[in-house]
Amino acid sequence: MTTTTSQKAVLPCTACGTLNRVDLARADAHPKCGTCRVPLTLDAPVVLTDANFDAVIRHSTVPVIVDFYADWCGPCKMMAPVFADFAKRQVGRALVAKVDTDRNPGVASRFAIRSIPTIAVLRDGKEVGRQVGAVPMGRLEELISAR
Numbered sequence: 001m002t003t004t005t006s007q008k009a010v011l012p013c014t015a016c017g018t019l020n021r022v023d024l025a026r027a028d029a030h031p032k033c034g035t036c037r038v039p040l041t042l043d044a045p046v047v048l049t050d051a052n053f054d055a056v057i058r059h060s061t062v063p064v065i066v067d068f069y070a071d072w073c074g075p076c077k078m079m080a081p082v083f084a085d086f087a088k089r090q091v092g093r094a095l096v097a098k099v100d101t102d103r104n105p106g107v108a109s110r111f112a113i114r115s116i117p118t119i120a121v122l123r124d125g126k127e128v129g130r131q132v133g134a135v136p137m138g139r140l141e142e143l144i145s146a147r
């Protein structure tokens, strides 16, 4: 199957916070931050916050999968390495992100996060799938395929 849809994602720079538009189809080119030239991290979950969430979601044409978590949550800690591995597998296909619900109550309340971890999938800014609780890799792959 060929696809002509663009693979744009917005990635916050881990060093300076600048939002960078990246073509994930060209992830092999090792894109760098437009401001500070630090290489952008594509193979680990992107940290989203109340401040950058909307900009990232609105301008990303790839599916976005978000892990809502908190540092004190045991099941979240179990989920974290699975989710990190998932991010490596999704390079070039999806934007894998995480939101600390304690530090970002705005996004957490908009998504009505009652229990963590909660995994949500967004396409074109709309939620298309959600799973509450720690899940295995196979379930993450099912979720990201949801339409």
Ligand SMILES: [Zn+2]
Pocket (backbone or CB within 6 Å): 013, 014, 015, 016, 017, 018, 033, 034, 035, 036, 037, 038
């Ligand atoms: Zn930067």
